[in-house]
Amino acid sequence: MTQQVTASHILVNTIEEAVSLQNQIFEGADFGELAKTHSRCPSGATGGVLGTFGPGQMVPDFEKAAFGLDVGQLSDPVQTQFGIHLIHRTG
Numbered sequence: 001m002t003q004q005v006t007a008s009h010i011l012v013n014t015i016e017e018a019v020s021l022q023n024q025i026f027e028g029a030d031f032g033e034l035a036k037t038h039s040r041c042p043s044g045a046t047g048g049v050l051g052t053f054g055p056g057q058m059v060p061d062f063e064k065a066a067f068g069l070d071v072g073q074l075s076d077p078v079q080t081q082f083g084i085h086l087i088h089r090t091g
Contacts, residue, residue, distance in 0.1 A: 012085075033047070
């Protein structure tokens with residue numbers, strides 16, 4: 001398992017919203033711009049950037065998804081106690 005990942009995310013309230021945003025990203029929309037306009041996490045203001053983190057720094061379901069992505073890959077919607085996330089691994 002990789003020791004650290006660098007990622008951004010978009011946090012929304014519903015699976016439907018996450019899937020809609022995921023489709024927009026697949027069609028070429030800019031992840032950071034969508035994060036700025038749709039994410040309900042404070043990180044949305046900076047395009048959803050979370051920076052670099054290691055094991056144990058994020059909630060388990062988020063961490064499992066982030067560490068399971070290849071660099072450049074976008075996750076399917078991931079549910080945690082905070083809401084529904086789209087995770088983009090950037091490093």
